[in-house]
Amino acid sequence: MASAGRSGVGTNQEDVRRHNLGTVLGHVHGAGRISRSDLTSRMGLNRSTIGGLVGELEDLGLTAQGKSLGARAGVGRPSVDVLAGPGAVVLAADVRVDGLSVARVGLGGVVQARATGPVPAGHDPEVIADSVAELMRLVLKDIDPTVPVVGVGAAVPGIVRAEDGFVRLAPNLGWHEVPFSALLAERLGAGMSPVLGNDADLGAVAEHLRGAGVGVDDLVYLSGEVGVGAGVVVAGRPLEGAGGYAGEIGHVPFVPDGKLCHCGARGCWETEVGGVAIAAAVG
Structure with a gap:
């Protein structure tokens, strides 16, 4: 019984650690740059805990540290800023009636590379999926091979069933009941599961x-x-x-x-x- 109890505590501690890591990364991603003292205030954790979490994320290449750009408050050492790191990217696509646009985006919302192209004549969803996948490969051409692509998203001008990326209706593309997320996933491979959404949303x-x-x-x-x-x-x-x-x-x-x-x-x-x-x- 004692052993099972220790196992439960360990599991809970690991869950808390993962939650805190995700929360820190979320703040850094949203702000692009944030001081450790701000992280301490926002999360209600002490400085040493924040330092440990930031250190783990830095080891993964997800954050970096830099000299504070803010005004120094009080005595003691100035707070160190935490910056978005280069250790992960996502791919974003915008499928429009008159053009295609794809970007590679890093943490902090930094657009690292862009590519655009025409919409294939006829708006055939299979052919458009081919074109989007090709543009995505283009923006990944110069990326560090150790940096993972952690997500793929696409905007389409139509009614989208968010849970599976099924385009119910996109009248300006002439689409009706099109599994566009699945079509794109087939072309990207490597377990990619593109997330689709309505362009205005x-x-x-x-x-x-x-x-x-x-x-x-x-x-x-x-x-x-x-x-x-x-x-x-x-x-x-x-x-x-x-x-x-x-x-x-x-x-x-x-x-x-x-x-x-x-x-x-x-x-x-x-x-x-x-x-x-x-x-x-x-x-």
Whole structure:
């Protein structure tokens, strides 16, 4: 019984350590650079514990240390800053109606490499998956082979079932019931499981974390490049809706008896105020 008890304590301690490591890394990733004293304050842990956690992450190449850029407070040694390290990257893809864009992104949100390309004629999902995978291989061409790719994400202009990356409907691409995450995974191999999301939803999260919405807990992001969509953040969290499709405003009726939309309805937001409508209005 005593042995089992010790095993349980050890397991709990390991869980706590992993949680704390993840929390430290999350703070560093979000800020890009943060002082140890700020980590101590945010996490409620003592300086030696923070130092040990930072040291573990540094050994993994996930953080680095640098001289503090902040004003020194009080007496004693100045606090050391913890910086995002080079030890992991993710791949991000933006599938648009008129183009493809891929980036290699490091910790701290640093874009390390970009590649763009045209959308294949016909918007065939298999061919687009081929093109996205090729662009991803291109941005990885000069990476240190010891640095792991820890995630892959892609934004698409359509209704996405988040749990498996299944595109239910992307009318401007002509897609209906397309398993795009699976198509991309087949081409990337090595156990990659791409995470898919609606472009406007991901845009809202991006602006909230690193763009115009930093420090704003409630925001609406409107996307109107070709179609019209919206992403919503409420109380600092994405508003997904019961089915995960909140923000799909492009085909909500806007003008009664308005212009005929390609979806079959009339007066949709997309038809009345989308990119094509704006271009036509300005000549």
